[in-house]
Every structure is written in C-alpha cells, then in structure tokens.
Amino acid sequence: MHWAPLEGHVALTLCDSQQWLLGYEFPSTLILFGEDKVTILCSASKAKILSQIEGTLGPVPVEILAQAKKEQTNDSLDRFFQLYASKKRAADSKPELVDMGPALSTFMAVKDAEELETIQMAGNLTSTLLKHYVVDKLESILDKESKITHEVLVAQIEARLGSGEGANAKPPDPKVWSKGKGLIDVDWALVEFCYPPIIISRSSNTGYDLRYTAESTDESIVHKGVFLVFTQEHWLWYTSINNKVVSNDPFEIRVNNGANRTTNFISAYLV
Numbered sequence: 001m002h003w004a005p006l007e008g009h010v011a012l013t014l015c016d017s018q019q020w021l022l023g024y025e026f027p028s029t030l031i032l033f034g035e036d037k038v039t040i041l042c043s044a045s046k047a048k049i050l051s052q053i054e055g056t057l058g059p060v061p062v063e064i065l066a067q068a069k070k071e072q073t074n075d076s077l078d079r080f081f082q083l084y085a086s087k088k089r090a091a092d093s094k095p096e097l098v099d100m101g102p103a104l105s106t107f108m109a110v111k112d113a114e115e116l117e118t119i120q121m122a123g124n125l126t127s128t129l130l131k132h133y134v135v136d137k138l139e140s141i142l143d144k145e146s147k148i149t150h151e152v153l154v155a156q157i158e159a160r161l162g163s164g165e166g167a168n169a170k171p172p173d174p175k176v177w178s179k180g181k182g183l184i185d186v187d188w189a190l191v192e193f194c195y196p197p198i199i200i201s202r203s204s205n206t207g208y209d210l211r212y213t214a215e216s217t218d219e220s221i222v223h224k225g226v227f228l229v230f231t232q233e234h235w236l237w238y239t240s241i242n243n244k245v246v247s248n249d250p251f252e253i254r255v256n257n258g259a260n261r262t263t264n265f266i267s268a269y270l271v
Helices: 013-022 044-053 076-085 101-108 113-144 150-161 250-255
Strands: 030-033 038-042 062-066 198-200 226-235 238-247 266-270
Touching (some): 038 044, 038 076, 044 062, 113 238
Antiparallel strands (some): 030 038
C-alpha cells in the first residue's frame, strides 16, 4: 500500500492511518498488508509495544519483525523484503494504481466516544484562536491602519501557543485560551500547528492562493479589500481547519446589504 499525501501537507495520511490502526504514530516502521496477514517491521522497542496485537487471535493475523538493537544483527529486514518480493508482480505492465481514499474514509468515518471528544477539542482550539485572537487582531490592524507584514502577523498568531526555550520560554497565552470552552486541562504539549497560519491580502505577491500549502508573504498588509485567513490546530490525531474571509471595503459591504465585516468561517476536520 502506498500513501500519497497532499503536497506540502505535514499531517501525512500514513501517520494518521497508523494512529487510527495502532493508537500511536510509529516512525521508521514498515507495514505490509498481505492477503492472509499483516507484517510489521519495526525496532525492538516498538515491537515490545506492538506485541499485544501479534498472533492470530484477531480477525487478521499480525506478524511483528523486530530489528536488532545497535551493534547487533538479525534477519528481520531480510525476511520482510523476501516476503515483499514474493508477492505477485506485473511483468509487462505497470501496476494498477487504486485510490484508497474513499475506502479509508469509509471505515475511518465510524467514531467512538473518545474520537468524537478529540474532534470537538481540535475544533474548539481552532475556533478559540480564530475568534478570540486572529479576527480581533486583524480588525485592530485595519482600524488603526497599522503597518505590519503578513509574516509578522503569522508569527504573532503562532506565539499564542507559546514560544522560546529554556529560561526564555513563554507558555500559551492564557488571555486567549481561557475564553475557550473546556480548555483548562489541555495538555499543551499535544497541541501544535500542522502548518503556519495563512494571511492573504490584496498586497500578497502570490495573489489569492486558496491552497493550504500557500505561504504568508513579507509584504505589508493593505487596509482595504478582501482578506483570507486560514488557521488550524492539531490535537492528538485530528486537525481542525478554519477559514475566514474578511472584507474591509465599504462599497463591498454595502453591496452585501450591510453584512458584517467578517463572514462565517468554515470548519473541516482532517483524519
């Protein structure tokens, strides 16, 4: 099985699939899905964790091949690739590529209570950041016509999760997160940005780039026109993405029948 994540997307489908299947992310681990069993090649320490699923007790037999510790050798790597090489190959034609996205989405769509709580927490983190910092900050910049670049604003948004190391380390901003529901006991070590927030205005040299791989530029933010704001938070194995369009053009606002400066945001959860 081959995973092809979106270009530049840090929340790789492979990692999410491991977390869904095994409960954790296992770097430097190979998983071979065969017709009769699943074979996992991993380090000795990971094999000890995964040993609880090894055997034939479940619906699908699982074989764990533990690599040797440092300065030791064994045949686990050879056995894994011999098993891989023994599978049927297409001799004269390219292998058929099948989009596994719909199949993965179907069986991962079923959520238990813990997953639902995780999704809600990811959404709450992102909406809190957007509502109680990003929008207020951007509106303040527009009202005061402050000179600031897109990159600097993004850095200020990222700092709400804390910044610095050692004696200079700053914790997450309590003025922002205290306004969110159920965020008092959050383990902030598990909260992160999958990619930097994105701020785009009329002065961005990239234009209005709607891709999640877009980057905020070093041009100063203009104070009129339409602004695109993309923010997201990653909590455990779920990412909540919130997008908002901000309009600061009086004519555009009148055309929209006196609509508020900010539109409702759209939330999407990525597995």
